[in-house]
Amino acid sequence: xxxxxxxxxxxxxxxxxxxxxxxxxxxxxxxxxxxxxxxxxxxxxxxxxxxxxxxxxxxxxxxxxxxxxxxxxxxxxxxxxxxxxxxxxxxxxxxxxxxxxxxxxxxxxxxxxxxxxxxxxxxxxxxxxxxxxxxxxxxxxxxxxxxxxxxxxxxxxxxxxxxxxxxxxxxxxxxxxxxxxxxxxxxxxxxxxxxxxxxxxxxxxxxxxxxxxxxxxxxxxxxxxxxxxxxxxxxxxxxxxxxxxxxxxxxxxxxxxxxxxxxxxxxxxxxxxxxxxxxxxxxxxxxxxxxxxxxxxxxxxxxxxxxxxxx
Amino acid sequence: xxxxxxxxxxxxxxxxxxxxxxxxxxxxxxxxxxxxxxxxxxxxxxxxxxxxxxxxxxxxxxxxxxxxxxxxxxxxxxxxxxxxxxxxxxxxxxxxxxxxxxxxxxxxxxxxxxxxxxxxxxxxxxxxxxxxxxxxxxxxxxxxxxxxxxxxxxxxxxxxxxxxxxxxxxxxxxxxxxxxxxxxxxxxxxxxxxxxxxxxxxxxxxxxxxxxxxxxxxxxxxxxxxxxxxxxxxxxxxxxxxxxxxxxxxxxxxxxxxxxxxxxxxxxxxxxxxxxxxxxxx
Numbered sequence: 001x002x003x004x005x006x007x008x009x010x011x012x013x014x015x016x017x018x019x020x021x022x023x024x025x026x027x028x029x030x031x032x033x034x035x036x037x038x039x040x041x042x043x044x045x046x047x048x049x050x051x052x053x054x055x056x057x058x059x060x061x062x063x064x065x066x067x068x069x070x071x072x073x074x075x076x077x078x079x080x081x082x083x084x085x086x087x088x089x090x091x092x093x094x095x096x097x098x099x100x101x102x103x104x105x106x107x108x109x110x111x112x113x114x115x116x117x118x119x120x121x122x123x124x125x126x127x128x129x130x131x132x133x134x135x136x137x138x139x140x141x142x143x144x145x146x147x148x149x150x151x152x153x154x155x156x157x158x159x160x161x162x163x164x165x166x167x168x169x170x171x172x173x174x175x176x177x178x179x180x181x182x183x184x185x186x187x188x189x190x191x192x193x194x195x196x197x198x199x200x201x202x203x204x205x206x207x208x209x210x211x212x213x214x215x216x217x218x219x220x221x222x223x224x225x226x227x228x229x230x231x232x233x234x235x236x237x238x239x240x241x242x243x244x245x246x247x248x249x250x251x252x253x254x255x256x257x258x259x260x261x262x263x264x265x266x267x268x269x270x271x272x273x274x275x276x277x278x279x280x281x282x283x284x285x286x287x288x289x290x291x292x293x294x295x296x297x298x299x300x301x302x303x304x305x306x307x308x309x310x311x
Numbered sequence: 312x313x314x315x316x317x318x319x320x321x322x323x324x325x326x327x328x329x330x331x332x333x334x335x336x337x338x339x340x341x342x343x344x345x346x347x348x349x350x351x352x353x354x355x356x357x358x359x360x361x362x363x364x365x366x367x368x369x370x371x372x373x374x375x376x377x378x379x380x381x382x383x384x385x386x387x388x389x390x391x392x393x394x395x396x397x398x399x400x401x402x403x404x405x406x407x408x409x410x411x412x413x414x415x416x417x418x419x420x421x422x423x424x425x426x427x428x429x430x431x432x433x434x435x436x437x438x439x440x441x442x443x444x445x446x447x448x449x450x451x452x453x454x455x456x457x458x459x460x461x462x463x464x465x466x467x468x469x470x471x472x473x474x475x476x477x478x479x480x481x482x483x484x485x486x487x488x489x490x491x492x493x494x495x496x497x498x499x500x501x502x503x504x505x506x507x508x509x510x511x512x513x514x515x516x517x518x519x520x521x522x523x524x525x526x527x528x529x530x531x532x533x534x535x536x537x538x539x540x541x542x543x544x545x546x547x548x549x550x551x552x553x554x555x556x557x558x559x560x561x562x563x564x565x566x567x568x569x570x571x572x573x574x575x576x577x578x579x580x581x582x583x584x585x586x587x588x589x590x591x592x593x
Contacts, residue, residue: 001421012432012467019386021430021467022418029423058464060502062530068463071531076423113422116380116393117352160357185358246360 008056039070090199152187152241159185162300175271181302196250198232256281317486317518319407323559346373355396378411385415408453410488428461431468431475440482455486455518460496460534486518517555523563537566552588
């Protein structure tokens with residue numbers, strides 16, 4: 001969003017005037033709350049916020065201009081915090097409530113939503129955590145991996161599914177020339193922590209808490225206790241996040257299997273991808289993997305969309 | 312106006328919003344419901360469970376699309392990618408009309424995910440009407456715009472909210488989704504008579520109505536959609552059906568959602584007022 005004007009326009013008699021007005025109001029609405037979760041008392045240019053709000057918002061007999069603006073400011077942050085918490089239960093549990101809130105506020109302030117849907121709210125979270133490691137220290141490496149894993153779930157939930165490549169069409173092309181695409185909803189992850197089991201355990205705990213309590217404060221209790229799930233110990237983990245029959249699954253992969261899929265996803269021919277598995281992997285094992293992947297419908301024709309590297 | 316060109320000349324009756332906690336009940340029990348309103352954005356996805364579920368609903372029910380992010384009132388141009396996705400969904404659902412809000416919520420491509428009130432000026436009305444026409448021409452179905460509830464008014468405004476709504480829909484030649492709960496909420500927040508609002512809009516353009524619950528606070532009312540409809544809103548709805556005619560009506564219940572039957576029964580209360588309006592016409 002471009003920098004707001006110094007003052008909201010007194011008259012709106014053109015689209016340009018409307019845009020200036022909307023920049024002013026939007027900048028105020030998305031501005032981070034203060035330490036007490038209220039609208040900040042000072043505007044970006046140092047003027048009192050009440051004075052700025054009064055320039056464009058009418059007071060009424062019950063609320064000042066500041067208070068009316070504050071309603072929208074609070075609703076914005078509560079809505080986005082709820083959305084990011086819903087999408088990132090594992091990250092919240094790993095960091096704890098206070099650190100997660102600081103991270104979420106910094107992320108949303110730096111990377112406001114550029115999408116019509118809140119579904120995409122966390123699409124830039126992994127990159128933000130990498131670029132701002134102090135916000136998640138000393139658990140930055142783990143936080144990056146959980147953010148990747150949780151975003152992969154969003155992709156797997158409603159990502160595009162392309163027509164599956166048939167076994168017959170595979171057989172028609174020699175392995176030295178055959179290139180396969182991986183379904184857009186499948187994400188391959190090479191991780192240093194088993195975050196799949198960790199996030200699942202957090203979700204199970206949350207589900208149990210939700211079953212056990214329907215008191216109005218149950219959400220608060222749940223957030224305070226969410227951190228109790230044991231943090232995962234480092235262990236090299238290869239996992240594919242995908243869906244089957246429109247349900248989410250996490251499939252652990254052997255290192256060799258991961259290398260084959262990763263190579264295919266990056267455009268290697270089938271022959272080169274299989275070679276990437278390494279000499280210790282037996283042909284029968286490779287064949288068994290492919291049988292499973294074909295049954296899961298993971299392969300599609302190679303399209304123009306470039307996939308990011310898995311690791 | 313039971314059926315008019317703004318709702319695709321349909322007479323849909325009383326519907327409820329399609330919400331996640333009710334999916335299992337709807338798919339297993341197949342309750343009789345006149346129609347479901349879906350939030351378009353929830354199904355503007357590439358694949359997966361949302362579209363599978365929608366297809367199963369479409370096999371048995373009539374569905375109308377309701378949007379929350381077109382932001383007709385934003386100064387930004389309509390996003391063509393967004394419109395293409397919307398049109399694809401329209402082809403899938405065969406919605407006879409679609410609705411979105413008379414508001415703004417994004418600027419320079421940044422989204423607030425809120426339904427922010429407009430400054431009620433003639434220039435804003437012209438810009439908003441232009442965008443409604445562009446979207447309607449692209450998606451090729453009638454559009455009804457919904458009045459939003461609001462908590463702020465602006466010095467720049469040159470007219471009342473109902474004058475602004477009337478100006479926009481006349482310029483765009485589109486329909487109105489009249490949310491009587493939103494009128495009531497805003498009337499309390501801005502101290503106007505909600506009946507003045509209902510009486511002074513172009514009644515023949517009303518293609519659909521919304522009712523919902525709200526929450527009263529000491530100094531304002533919030534449009535929370537987490538309660539049954541309150542009596543003053545039903546009374547206003549009864550008045551609206553008398554002056555506008557009986558229109559497709561939908562109950563919005565989006566938070567603290569009770570059982571399917573409770574939501575549906577609450578919606579069906581509208582029949583009491585519809586019957587009254589019909590008798591008044593006879």
